[in-house]
Amino acid sequence: MSIDNFPQIDKKQQERWEKANLFASPKMPKGKKFYCLDMFPYPSGAGLHVGHPEGYTASDILVRYKLMNGYDVLHPMGWDAFGLPAENYAISTGIHPRITTHKNIQNFKRQIKAIGLAYDWNREIDTTDPKYYKWTQWIFLQLFKKGLAYESTVPINWCPSCKTGLANEEVFNGKCERCGHEIERKALRQWILRITDYAEKLLEGLDELDWPESTLAMQRNWIGKSNGAEVTFKVDGTDETLTVFTTRPDTLFGATYMVVSPEHPLLKKIVTSEQQAAVAAYQAEAAKKSDLERGDLNKIKTGVFTGAYAINPVNGKKIPVWTSDYVLMGYGTGAIMAVPAHDERDYAFAKKFGLEIIEVIKSEQGVEKEAFTGDGELVNSGFLNGLRVKESKAAMIKWLAERGLGKAKTTYKLRDWVFARQRYWGEPIPIVHCPKCGVVPLPESQLPLTLPEVEKFEPSGTGESPLATVDSWVNTTCPHCGGPAKRETNTMPQWAGSCWYYLRYMDPHNDQIFVDPAIEKAYGPVDCYIGGAEHAVLHLLYARFWHRVLYDLGYVSHKEPFHKLRHQGMILAFSYRDKMGNYHGYEEIDFKDGKAYLKTTGEELSPMVEKMSKSKKNVVNPDDILTQYGADAFRMYEMFMGPFEASKPWDMKGIEGVTRFLKRVCGWTDTVKIVPESDPRKSEILKNRTIAKVGEDIENFRFNTAISSLMVLFNDISKLPQISQDTFQTFLKLLHPFAPHLTEEIWQQKGYEGFVVKSAWPKPNEALMQDDTAEIGVQVNGKVRDRVSVPRNAERAEIEKIALASPKVARSLEGLEIKKIIVVPGRMVSIVAAPKK
Ligand code: ANZ
Ligand code: ZN
Numbered sequence: 001m002s003i004d005n006f007p008q009i010d011k012k013q014q015e016r017w018e019k020a021n022l023f024a025s026p027k028m029p030k031g032k033k034f035y036c037l038d039m040f041p042y043p044s045g046a047g048l049h050v051g052h053p054e055g056y057t058a059s060d061i062l063v064r065y066k067l068m069n070g071y072d073v074l075h076p077m078g079w080d081a082f083g084l085p086a087e088n089y090a091i092s093t094g095i096h097p098r099i100t101t102h103k104n105i106q107n108f109k110r111q112i113k114a115i116g117l118a119y120d121w122n123r124e125i126d127t128t129d130p131k132y133y134k135w136t137q138w139i140f141l142q143l144f145k146k147g148l149a150y151e152s153t154v155p156i157n158w159c160p161s162c163k164t165g166l167a168n169e170e171v172f173n174g175k176c177e178r179c180g181h182e183i184e185r186k187a188l189r190q191w192i193l194r195i196t197d198y199a200e201k202l203l204e205g206l207d208e209l210d211w212p213e214s215t216l217a218m219q220r221n222w223i224g225k226s227n228g229a230e231v232t233f234k235v236d237g238t239d240e241t242l243t244v245f246t247t248r249p250d251t252l253f254g255a256t257y258m259v260v261s262p263e264h265p266l267l268k269k270i271v272t273s274e275q276q277a278a279v280a281a282y283q284a285e286a287a288k289k290s291d292l293e294r295g296d297l298n299k300i301k302t303g304v305f306t307g308a309y310a311i312n313p314v315n316g317k318k319i320p321v322w323t324s325d326y327v328l329m330g331y332g333t334g335a336i337m338a339v340p341a342h343d344e345r346d347y348a349f350a351k352k353f354g355l356e357i358i359e360v361i362k363s364e365q366g367v368e369k370e371a372f373t374g375d376g377e378l379v380n381s382g383f384l385n386g387l388r389v390k391e392s393k394a395a396m397i398k399w400l401a402e403r404g405l406g407k408a409k410t411t412y413k414l415r416d417w418v419f420a421r422q423r424y425w426g427e428p429i430p431i432v433h434c435p436k437c438g439v440v441p442l443p444e445s446q447l448p449l450t451l452p453e454v455e456k457f458e459p460s461g462t463g464e465s466p467l468a469t470v471d472s473w474v475n476t477t478c479p480h481c482g483g484p485a486k487r488e489t490n491t492m493p494q495w496a497g498s499c500w501y502y503l504r505y506m507d508p509h510n511d512q513i514f515v516d517p518a519i520e521k522a523y524g525p526v527d528c529y530i531g532g533a534e535h536a537v538l539h540l541l542y543a544r545f546w547h548r549v550l551y552d553l554g555y556v557s558h559k560e561p562f563h564k565l566r567h568q569g570m571i572l573a574f575s576y577r578d579k580m581g582n583y584h585g586y587e588e589i590d591f592k593d594g595k596a597y598l599k600t601t602g603e604e605l606s607p608m609v610e611k612m613s614k615s616k617k618n619v620v621n622p623d624d625i626l627t628q629y630g631a632d633a634f635r636m637y638e639m640f641m642g643p644f645e646a647s648k649p650w651d652m653k654g655i656e657g658v659t660r661f662l663k664r665v666c667g668w669t670d671t672v673k674i675v676p677e678s679d680p681r682k683s684e685i686l687k688n689r690t691i692a693k694v695g696e697d698i699e700n701f702r703f704n705t706a707i708s709s710l711m712v713l714f715n716d717i718s719k720l721p722q723i724s725q726d727t728f729q730t731f732l733k734l735l736h737p738f739a740p741h742l743t744e745e746i747w748q749q750k751g752y753e754g755f756v757v758k759s760a761w762p763k764p765n766e767a768l769m770q771d772d773t774a775e776i777g778v779q780v781n782g783k784v785r786d787r788v789s790v791p792r793n794a795e796r797a798e799i800e801k802i803a804l805a806s807p808k809v810a811r812s813l814e815g816l817e818i819k820k821i822i823v824v825p826g827r828m829v830s831i832v833a834a835p836k837k
């Protein structure tokens, strides 16, 4: 019974699993539970990429391992299906996004199923299904009622190419996250979520998570907590005051001028008539720049003197007030005290405009050439002289507070979340605008508020969503007064649906509430979450925010949604070029002995590692791999390529190697003699060590080394003339999470009961893990003649005896007389011999 038609086995086993409903999770977990979540995909028209299954296979391995360890496992899959590609496709073809999305989902599902992943498909969700987004809208209403959703007309990031506003998190280096177009500032009426109210909670929550350090750091930086003080300065000759935020109150004696942001409301009150024109011109210039150009990219400082002076509260000194765009209105108070001796930006500004520089922290280098930002002893600072920076901060805050001139203050970089998009294919925001009552939330009984049919999907570009053109939908009655009113026409951003989907999976068919609290308590939180690192501050921050609000409202019982998080690395690919530099696709290539040859001419091609792209003919389509090699080789190769988190190239030669291994396993199971007795001690030790190693490796996402140790075990046991049933079954069980189809097939063919995945994961026998013998070399006159195995605690005399008993050693001693035997315990035996006299 030769088994090597892998694709055929895949189909047969997958049908068998589906029939037995093997991966349905219980409604309510009873014993130990394990919730393993994959970041659900956006079902694009291009279909699955080999990058998707990398994470999915990892979670599947973990899930099968946990099932075999007796856990009630929750392992769902669904579709994050709102978004721009379907809508843009609709604009160019007129085909409704619902239709394209549905088609793409079917294709994704077929591809994912073909990999044999242990999902509970009864829990499948689709964020564009009104039954699902009813609850997305419901959660929005809870945010609204809690005062966490508000309307405001503010300058926002506008992508002129996507014709929509974007959140700060969606802008990278001043460019649109989706299309790369330069972002503009545009004032638009917006829905905004008050995520800043949760800055501290979102920061603190990070401490309890098992997440990659780099992702934690990105979230901490994004939230950007700064401890410092607010200090109030009098504007000379007026009743006005200027308050600044500073992280360095210790340097107040070194403040030699002040800067207000060009948008600062006080600016027009304090500017002198001589300076008015210059300031107005400067304000107009600054309005054209993005925050990024004014902040991190701002190398050349510009600015204008306002004509006004302020009084430094600590020494009564008169210092000039300037305006400059390096001070942003959106941070702190929009005004700063400038300390050029100890702040790089202030230093550059002071040098350029010839402003005074006073050193207040002593340093070896001095402040002749640059600002000194390190720690040191305070000088030129009155009552602070002689103290260090940290003590001076506290002392200065105390001094200011006692006089009502300032106080300790904490600020955050995090900004509120712009939560409206001027597009069609998103969740409608359940709000009505009434001329009498103002903004009125839709009653929960009217949810879901479904998307209306439209003729044109084109965004107007003026900042109005295509929904605004559907009069019959827009015109409605006010739920409050019953008078005529208009619906909100903005839709939610693409991130909304993924903010809570992991909760819906726990109880996907409930139409009373988004998740039954008892079920949430039992299944939550997600024990292991797997997905790309590109979501470090977008999805992963937004979902934590919604979750924390739901927690505060008492709807969920855990503070954080995702306990453990792991990111898969990027999959690159080998591309192959001929002598002329032309690329050749994998179907044109013969892979032989680790080399690549062009099928038509036999020319050897040279490989290179690059990003997958059509032009390089190196895009790997999972469908092709699955029909040629089968799902197990595909899965095993994805895991064997390298460390899970590392980016690594897909290599067709590698999949050949894994396939050879699986074929050897097949051949061996056909002929191997399975007996009840146990195996030689050496194999038993290796088996027990491998059990422990594979389990540990799976838990720690070291799938590649787990596979290596399985290969080592196979090499050993496949050489035995016969094998114990225990070892045989153990091997199948250990291999199962990686190659589920083949192992189930063999299990079935050997007539074993049930399914491997329903059998118990083997327990390593501790006593058989320690090897109590050691292999040592035996030398005769400096040449190694044999290796012998000796008990670890053997005495010198016993070791000598074993060494001399070796036939190889005896042969090399023929005609010689032993002069001396040196035993180095645990390492070697060295025999010195001379010809017999
Ligand atoms: C005086 C000072 C002296 C400062 C010194 C720094 C060094 P982080 O750490 O990012 O919170 N600042 C405050 N508000 C600002 C605004 N709206 N736009 C631009 N800069 C602003 O930075 C806080 C520091 O950035 C504050 O502390 C302030 O400059 C500046 F030796 O005050 B500092
Ligand atoms: Zn764009």
Ligand code: ZN
Pocket: 434, 435, 436, 437, 438, 440, 478, 479, 480, 481, 482, 483, 485
């Ligand atoms: Zn009304």
